Amino acid sequence: MSASGGFAQTLRLAVRFSLREMRGGLSGFLIFIACIALGVAAIGGVNSVARAITLGVEAQGRDLLGGDIRFQLVHRETDAAETSFLESIGTLAHSANMRSMARLADGSDQTLVEVKAVDALYPLYGELVAEPNLPLSELLEIRDGVVGAIVADMLLDRLGVKIGDKIRLGNAEVELRARLVTEPDAISDGFGLAPRLFVSLDGLRASGLMQPGSLVEHAYKIRMADGTSDADINQIRERASAEFPNAGWSIRSRTNAAPALSSNIERFSQFLTLVGLTALVVGGVGVANAVRAYLDSKRGVIATFKSLGASGRFVFIVYLVQMLMIALMGIVAGLILGALMPVAAGALLSSVLPVPASGGIYPGALALAALFGVLVTLAFALLPLGRARDVPATALFRQRSMDANGMPRAVYVVATLVVAVALAVLAISTSGDQRIAVTFVGAAIFAFLxxxxxxxxxxxxxxxxPRVRSTALRLAIGNIHRPGALTPSVVLSLGLGLTLLVTLALIDGNLRRQIAGNLPEQAPNFFFVDIQSGDADAFADLVAKEAPDGKLIRVPMLRGRVMELNGVDVRKVQVPPEGAWVLRGDRGITYARNVPENSTLTEGNWWPQDYDGEPLVSFAAQEGREIGVKIGDTITVNVLGRNITARIANFREVQWESLGINFVMVFSPNTFAGAPHSWLATLSDDKATPADDARLLNAITRAFPGITSVRVKDALEIVNDIVAQLALAIRAAAAVALIASVLVLSGALAAGNRARIHDAVVLKTLGATRRTLIAAFSLEYAIIGLATAVFALFAGGLAAWFVVARIMSLPSSFLPEVAVSTVVLALVLTVGFGLVGTWRVLGHKAAPVLRNL
Incomplete structure (x- = not known):
């Protein structure tokens, strides 16, 4: 018989024996199955939901973008040649977005609004739903000089007005004619700090807000002929870039309708996938415990196999097949749960995100989760199975423990390492940000060691x-270090879960403290945007009058798009993900004679105050490192339809956390000589009360209706709400890993119950009381839990510091309340679960156990 035929016959026989042994039930493997199912469900579910959202964005790309292709400009509208080019592509619709102040007709109150001005063709795709649902032209038309508007409910609440009332926008009187119910292209416009206010383009022009240099984003959306392919759209993008190289417009197509949303979903799903993988790896410890305990209970069966002539290889195959079958049950259960998650997400998120309501099955995401489940099972099961192969029958009949045989053969150690490497490679290769994945894998290996x-x-x-007098404490110390002790399993399983919990809790706590405490203390009271050059001095005089103790800082403000680095198109430049945002979209830029506040020169020299040579630029040091530029490199920026190339003269360390006026790029003053621009200002006043802020805001809005005022505390409250929602999701993810740790902990304790029963019976026979034994076991679990908590605090604190201080560049501090809660949680889990198992152990009768000694 051939070798392959012999192996096939051995495998068939092993499968038969495995199925027969499994007739006795799976009571010892419920935790095994739960651990695998939990991790697979987390990985499969998160990736399925991410895939559902991504496909939803792709399927509804036209509606979300508002066209097949979209061209966006800042500060300016298209010229005649550009307009002619866009009209030649298809049906052209024009809209404009800007922030401004809406105020009551009597000027007694005001609020920040996100103004969206549209033409008669809006929307090209999708449907704008308003209440009452009248034609858009009727709702937005100008009647007797009064501009029509559609408003979000939030604006009605903030100003205390209702449909039919009139407010002021800039110099225009605006009538609120309908409530905004659905805005089809809201997601593609990005995140807004304020409620939406819809007006017509003519209405926005009538308000006087569209001045030279005003921060207005003009969007030109085009509906193309039916049958236009993605390749045709890409050709148009190339034509636009070739024919209008200095236009400086941002171009998006229906295949990339909401890049910020897609990017955030991808990053968050990567994070949750790594958390799910952590849960799965933690569960792997439970797999190892379950396999070891199961094989220990099968010593008599294995001894019989070997006494009847079965080879060690056959024993290994029998139980490997059995473990894979049991793992398959957990994987299938996890895949079912993971497949159901998009359905739940569709029901919960359909109103705010384009998730298909039907959910759908995503084979790729589920297959990846299943593969992770198989690899984790093999990584943690091979070593215990290898030990079982080499334990001789005589040792098994003598009730010798499986662990007493030492390390298994080298082939099983090598196989385990190969599987572990495959698991790491899979985690890294399937991650969008491989740097984070490598860090995660390295941290996991470090944590295990x-x-x-x-x-x-x-x-x-x-x-x-030293020997102690207390009998209970002496027994507890002995239990910690005796052969077959639970200490390694409990420390490993609980330590991983608690470390992740501490890390996430410290990150969350530091972010909340920064937003709720430190930032408001450091941040200015107000940002003022779109200050026209002609109003700058009068504005400063008014602020000095209304806030005499305040500190006003004014800087010129333009918007520009980075086009080239050292003459190379930025679309062809490869930069790390953390620095890509600098080259994506429009950036705020300024010019200055002196080094700006909140900045420290770290490399290079500042230009003289009367400098009049080639354009120079000062670059933020961290962002410069991230995109790989150095002193002497050139950067080309498009501002107001003109490409300007400047040489990097120096780098600055920027204090972004101050929330003051900070820019990535600060140019020499001669760079933008004669260019129309507005001004940006901040006002800081430690003594100002909310009433003072309200009075100042009202005075500025009355005197300068075109100036947009942003109260920083209001903006921080919105950010805090978002952080709170993210924190909830992060805590839920951390709970998955903690649940896995609890499962593994209970499994480890259950696995040691047989040895506990033996010890308890012998000790009771020798005169130990139930109270003494409970005290001994409680002290044992408390010592192990305390040691684990100390490690979790150290490792979790270090990981949180790295994320907050190094990645987020924010101040990081260790929070005592997190430390206390972690220690308490560790002790409750270890002592609580330990006592539950101990109570059952102490209830066993002595005679059946003593007969087997």
């Missing part, structure tokens, strides 16, 4: 501890 050392150190300290 250190937790093993922690477990070993706890046992070593227990072994070398």
């Amino acid at each position: 250190v937790l093993r050392l922690v477990g070993w150190a706890v046992q070593a300290l227990a072994r070398r501890s």
